[in-house]
Amino acid sequence: MTLTYMNIMLAFTISLLGMLTYRSHLVASLLCLEGMMMSLFIMATLIASNTHFPLVNIMSIILLVFAACETAVGLALLISISNTYGLDYVHNLNLLQC
Amino acid sequence: MIMHTPIMMTTLISLTLPIFATLTNPCKKRSYPDYVKTTVMYAFITSLPSTTLFILSNQETTIWSWHWMTTQTLDLTLSFKLDYFSMMFIPIALFVTWSIMEFSLWYMNSDPNINQFFKYLLIFLTAMLTLVTANNLFQFFIGWEGVGIMSFLLISWWHARTDANTAAIQAILYNRIGDIGLILAMTWFLLHYNSWDLQQMLALNSNSSSLPLVGLLLAAAGKSAQFGLHPWLPSAMEGPTPVSALLHSSTMVIAGVFLLIRFHPLMETNTTIQNLTLCLGATTTLFTAICALTQNDIKKIVAFSTSSQLGLMMVTIGINQPYLAFLHICTHAFFKAMLFMCSGSIIHNLNNEQDIRKMGGLLKTMPLTSTSMIIGNLALTGMPFLTGFYSKDLIIEATNTSYTNAWALFITLIATSLTSAYSTRTILLTLTGPPRFPALTYINENNPALLNPIKRLTMGSMITGFLITSNIPPTSPPLPMMPFYLKLSALCATALGFLTALDLTLMTNKLKMKNPSQVFKFSNMLGYFPTTIHRTIPYQSLLMSQNLALLLLDSTWLEKSMPKTISQAHITTSMTVTTQKGMIKLYSLSFLIPLTLALFLMM
Numbered sequence: 001m002t003l004t005y006m007n008i009m010l011a012f013t014i015s016l017l018g019m020l021t022y023r024s025h026l027v028a029s030l031l032c033l034e035g036m037m038m039s040l041f042i043m044a045t046l047i048a049s050n051t052h053f054p055l056v057n058i059m060s061i062i063l064l065v066f067a068a069c070e071t072a073v074g075l076a077l078l079i080s081i082s083n084t085y086g087l088d089y090v091h092n093l094n095l096l097q098c
Numbered sequence: 099m100i101m102h103t104p105i106m107m108t109t110l111i112s113l114t115l116p117i118f119a120t121l122t123n124p125c126k127k128r129s130y131p132d133y134v135k136t137t138v139m140y141a142f143i144t145s146l147p148s149t150t151l152f153i154l155s156n157q158e159t160t161i162w163s164w165h166w167m168t169t170q171t172l173d174l175t176l177s178f179k180l181d182y183f184s185m186m187f188i189p190i191a192l193f194v195t196w197s198i199m200e201f202s203l204w205y206m207n208s209d210p211n212i213n214q215f216f217k218y219l220l221i222f223l224t225a226m227l228t229l230v231t232a233n234n235l236f237q238f239f240i241g242w243e244g245v246g247i248m249s250f251l252l253i254s255w256w257h258a259r260t261d262a263n264t265a266a267i268q269a270i271l272y273n274r275i276g277d278i279g280l281i282l283a284m285t286w287f288l289l290h291y292n293s294w295d296l297q298q299m300l301a302l303n304s305n306s307s308s309l310p311l312v313g314l315l316l317a318a319a320g321k322s323a324q325f326g327l328h329p330w331l332p333s334a335m336e337g338p339t340p341v342s343a344l345l346h347s348s349t350m351v352i353a354g355v356f357l358l359i360r361f362h363p364l365m366e367t368n369t370t371i372q373n374l375t376l377c378l379g380a381t382t383t384l385f386t387a388i389c390a391l392t393q394n395d396i397k398k399i400v401a402f403s404t405s406s407q408l409g410l411m412m413v414t415i416g417i418n419q420p421y422l423a424f425l426h427i428c429t430h431a432f433f434k435a436m437l438f439m440c441s442g443s444i445i446h447n448l449n450n451e452q453d454i455r456k457m458g459g460l461l462k463t464m465p466l467t468s469t470s471m472i473i474g475n476l477a478l479t480g481m482p483f484l485t486g487f488y489s490k491d492l493i494i495e496a497t498n499t500s501y502t503n504a505w506a507l508f509i510t511l512i513a514t515s516l517t518s519a520y521s522t523r524t525i526l527l528t529l530t531g532p533p534r535f536p537a538l539t540y541i542n543e544n545n546p547a548l549l550n551p552i553k554r555l556t557m558g559s560m561i562t563g564f565l566i567t568s569n570i571p572p573t574s575p576p577l578p579m580m581p582f583y584l585k586l587s588a589l590c591a592t593a594l595g596f597l598t599a600l601d602l603t604l605m606t607n608k609l610k611m612k613n614p615s616q617v618f619k620f621s622n623m624l625g626y627f628p629t630t631i632h633r634t635i636p637y638q639s640l641l642m643s644q645n646l647a648l649l650l651l652d653s654t655w656l657e658k659s660m661p662k663t664i665s666q667a668h669i670t671t672s673m674t675v676t677t678q679k680g681m682i683k684l685y686s687l688s689f690l691i692p693l694t695l696a697l698f699l700m701m
Contacts (some may be wrong), residue, residue: 006697013693020686 004046011039026081026088030074037067102151103160106180109145109188110231112137113224120217134216135199138223142192152185153569161233171292179233179296182571183359183424187230190428193558194348194435195223197551201439202340204547205446215255219344222248226349230356235284235294238357242280242321245350246273252345253337265333268632272330276320276354283313300363311371314361315378318354322408325382329628331405332389335397339442342397347404347438348431355411355423362420372416373503379412380506380513385625387516391523392622395452396441399524403478404434406513413510414493417500421573426489429563433477433485436555440471443548444528447541454524459533463541466549468529470556475521477559479592480514488563490514492577494588499580514588515595522599531607 015035022029044060078088085092116134152160159181166174178184199219206212225248229241246269254266286309287294291302318324323331334346345351358365358375365371383406390402407430414423444460444467445452461468473484480490494514497507543549614622623629678685 006700009693009697013690013697016689016693017687020683020689 005043008039008043008046012036012043015039022090024089024091026090027078030071030078033074034067034071037063037070041067100151100155100157102148102155102185103162103180105144105148105151106185106188107162109141109148109192110178110227112144113141113220113227116220117217117224120213130213131199131203131216134220135196135203138192138196138199138220142189142196145189145192149185149189152180153571156571158182163233172288172294174236175234175295176237177233177295178231180231182573183356184231186424186428186566186570187356188227190431191223191226191230191349194431194555195219195344197555198340198344198435198439200547200551201343201442202338204545205340205442206338215252215338218248218252219340222252222345222350226353229353233296235287235296235299239280239284242277242317242353245345245353246270246277246321249273249334249345249350252341253334255338255341256336259336261333262336265330265336268333269330272323272327273320275327276317279313279316279318279320280357281313283310283317286310286313296360300361306367308368308370311361311365311368312374314357315371315375318358318412319378320354321357322351322354322412323382323405324354324378324409324412325385328382328386328405329624329632332398332401332624335395335401339397339438339445342401343435343438343442346401347434351404351408352411352427352431355408355415355427358412358415359420359424362415362418365415365420366418372418374416375412376416376503376506379409379414379416380503380509381409382406382412383409383513384509384516387513387520388621389624390520391516392618394455396444396454396457396524396528397438397452399454399520400434400437400441403437403517403520406517407434407478409513410490410493410510413497413506416506417497417502419493419496419574422489422493422496425566425570426493428566429477429485429489432555432558432562433474436470436552436559437474437478439552439555440467440474443467443543443552444471447539447543448535449539451535454527456534457528458531458535459529460541461529463533464543466552467543470552471529472525473556474559475525479518479521479596480588482589483564485559485561485563488567491588495577495580495585498584498587499577511587511591515591515598518592518595519599522596523603526600526603 015032018032019029019036022032041060041063044056044063048054048056048060081088081093116130116137119133120130159179161177161179163175163177166176168174199216202215202219206215209215222245225241225244227241229238229245232238232241250266250270253269254262256262284294286307287299290307291299293299320327331346331351335342337345365375386402386405386409390399390406393399393402407426411423411426411430414420414426444457444464447464447467448457451457477484477486480486480494482491494511497510500507620626
């Protein structure tokens, strides 16, 4: 395993950690989700470049498209939470009617 | 020539004149209630020589009979029987009614419908006299239903009050259950003896069957508030005090006992019915005496006292002494009506306060009322040589020397001591001690319309027993000799009850009141009888019907039987068998384990 791939996978692991252990803000988890997507995109592009197999580039483009859609959905959820609760503190999230 | 029959006819017809006066429209120079009262007074005065002549002439009975109509098998006649029972009862009923009408001139003075009130009282009196002088069961039934309807109209006199309407309906329902028994007896007599005439029924005692007598006993239990059909009598205290004094102490409630007295030749030979009557009467007298011990409304105490005395009359019939029961009816009317009138005087003077815990100290402020109350209570408990003694002591002696159910006789003695106990409690709480009513209450008993009837009935409570027993023809054989302790047993039981109540009241009136015990709650809630019979049964029926109609189809079959059961079963089982605690963030960090492994393995 070359140093580059290990570097990318370390970036992925750190973003995963960041997503799973957020404390107070929901937007932190969403940012880390973006980080994961970015590192995966970089790794796909590097593989396509190092193995001299340009047809694999399509994987990175499709990955990017789906990451963008997912970002849009995540931001929409964040905005709706922010509209109802004012902030995006996770302690705010409850379904109480009163 | 013996003149008592035309004189009695004058009495009875003159009572109907004020009723017809309201149908026409005469000139109203004097007030109508005053006119009714003087009519009753003159009726009483004209009935006295009639009764005296009847007793002195030593006749058995006189019957007026007018043929009314004939059905195919039955002759209906309008027949009035003037025998010992009717002739003795009519002057007493008229005397008590005269006093009560004079009392209600004071009590109902501010009522705008006072004319209607007096008309109702008069119609009631007419129905009662029809009942008492009836010679056939049809006329008796007319009087029976008449007093029932007038009781309904008079109990709900203040008909805007919900409790009064409830009490009136209750009276009608319980009396109706008794009417079933009366109609059963009438039908049996019609089928087997082919007549409703008392003479024919009492002479033909051929097939001695218990069925008509059971019907008559049920009718008496309904009208005279025996145990099982008793709750209407304390509820009937919702009516004005004159109504309670007339109907529910002296006249209407004794109609059931009077029916059994009329049929005593049939009951003499049937020991089953006698035992039933005895046990029913004994249960009634003990149960209502227990209930009277812890009541706080003065009218309810007197109502339970009436019920207890009615049970005593039933006991007397049960030991085959109808004449003693009739004597007790006559003497009981005096002091019970007077007790109700004294209660009415106290209630009105204390500004409509009926709770004895808020009375007190009336010995000095209302001397005549308190004197009469004490005399009435003494007569009730059987103080020697007052009125009640002549009937009550004879009854207790007869029970002690009779050859029947010892348990029933024993609880009658206990009820006698409880009678004096609650009478003592009433006197001590209403009349003695410091006053517990508001200080600016205007107490004034100087109205002759109030005082004269009370004075008359007081004199009646004192001397009537002696007068009646020394002037009536001998009826049943005098009691044989009995041991000294049995002779004194009634007096000892009464004294025991009096001393115990006195001691307890004087000992405990400064202590803090502790939480009521189970026995106190039993007595105060009237044995839980109204609670279970009136509320539980309808509530359960309504609840069951609501569940069947609404919940069964929609909620149970469509929702809860399949979907919710499945989901609930899953949730319960998974919550039981799971070991997880839902720490998702920690669990998702387990992603790191293969990642680090992969990193290290790839190295």
